[in-house]
Amino acid sequence: MPPNGSNASQCTPMDPMHPNAPQCAAAKRSRESAVPLPEETPVREVAPSGKRVGMRLVSWNVAGLRAWLRKGGLKWVQDAAPDVLCLQETKCGAESVPPEVRDLQALPHQYWASPEGKPGYSGVGLLCRCEPLRVTYGIDDPEHDPSARVLTAEFPSFFVVCAYVPNAGRGLTRLQPRLRFDAAFLSYLSRLDAIKPVALGGDLNVAHTELDLRHPSANRRSPGFTDEERRGMDAILAAGFLDAFRVMYPALPHAYTFWTYLGGARERNVGWRLDYFLISERLRPALCDCKIRPRVMGSDHCPVELYLAL
Amino acid sequence: MPPNGSNASQCTPMDPMHPNAPQCAAAKRSRESAVPLPEETPVREVAPSGKRVGMRLVSWNVAGLRAWLRKGGLKWVQDAAPDVLCLQETKCGAESVPPEVRDLQALPHQYWASPEGKPGYSGVGLLCRCEPLRVTYGIDDPEHDPSARVLTAEFPSFFVVCAYVPNAGRGLTRLQPRLRFDAAFLSYLSRLDAIKPVALGGDLNVAHTELDLRHPSANRRSPGFTDEERRGMDAILAAGFLDAFRVMYPALPHAYTFWTYLGGARERNVGWRLDYFLISERLRPALCDCKIRPRVMGSDHCPVELYLAL
DNA sequence: CTTTGCAAG
């Protein structure tokens, strides 16, 4: 998720750390026209193939699994009852997963990753109703695998990848390693895709187009909306993956999955679409729907759902 | 204040860090007979000298001035309306004192001390209705003065000293520096007392006698109740100071000023008397009363009041 | 603004 000033910076695009930023944000807040959430529509139950939804996946950046649990995030998951749950920013290793999550009857096959020696930072989880054929950690890259940001579950007919793409950092201090991750990650996805179709759920830490964040022009050089990061997303799509949400809703505005905690951004829907399901093109016939659930609380991100006829 | 296990250790006196400590504490909790707070009695308004209360002092370890303010601690102070307020563990330097405190009309002369380069740690404050003749920082000792634990205000007829005596640390890891502080501090008090009478208010981080904590036998080697620390208190009294509360209430049990936040100690009055007013013996004729206010919330310590006919 | 871990009590 973008840093401190990324949503407040709308007023002073050249300097998100400007001393007047809060004042400016407050002024902006009062002037800003209310932006509604997209209308809620029913899930399309039938895929282009004619088959009906057979598998549901949820991806959610929980911004701290334990706080998310306290805030009731798990209750929504239990109602949604996905077959696969991809969690990002768990901020806890397997040993610290609370029992309420660890002992979930509906999702008994659980895989957790967390960077060595950085407790409370980053971390991903992949929870499955059915046991995968196999689960792998990382993207087979020595630079990036210690950061423990990717989990892959192999099922008979497809891979599920859970990913938490690194943030470029305040002041873009970590843009270069981020871009190297993007390249290595795309290479990994392509290798998987050569074997079986892929469904990727995760926080990709990029708003792809101007439609994908509330204030594009103010965030031209903000982490999560640099040209370089956006081109990384272009590259994934060019390599044969689909942005499932945009396939379903090609021009829907104000559909965001992240709102900074600063300055009451969420209540005004000043957000970013950073969380995605990407699917191999040959899964298009199986794509029933992809839903963003912006009203679901528990984190500064909301969950995203993917419905597949598989 | 005593460390983590100091109140829970009653069950396993030899090992406060025993893995079963929480379980033990829970068991103890259910068995433990309820211990009432001492009965509230009216303030004695007339001193042995026959004169009436003319000056009120309050000492309070606030365990974080900003949190204490949020919890409404200042409201009680405003009602109590002391002439001098001694605060310990402010955990903030002068520059971080919230405006609500900084701009107090009733206590406009304020002096704050905080250790260099340790923000959020320790810290004391001395707030006065009338401007002191002079205020000094520390105890004129190069080992201890950087820790910024003592403030002294000189008034025409007496000194007021605000002190936060260092904790001996978990496992008594800092007992030796603590004992050196005790010696240097007593030397300092004696030098003051040779000039004018002294009224010292503060967290002395010691329960003097078995009457001064709920579980003396379990805490024989706990910080705040070692023989060495208790002898330090003996030494102050032997040097010509009075424990104002004990002068007034020589045998009153269960009169505590601190309760660990752990395990619900306060609701069961499992506490320690660590906060004192000590006065020069020649102030005895001026001693009207000294009150512990155990129902006043805002910190893990409660305030103590000293009433003098001055 | 919020989370985490940390040191300290």
Next chain:
DNA sequence: CTTGTAAAG
């Protein structure tokens, strides 16, 4: 258990 802190988002 609670404080304040830092790093991170």
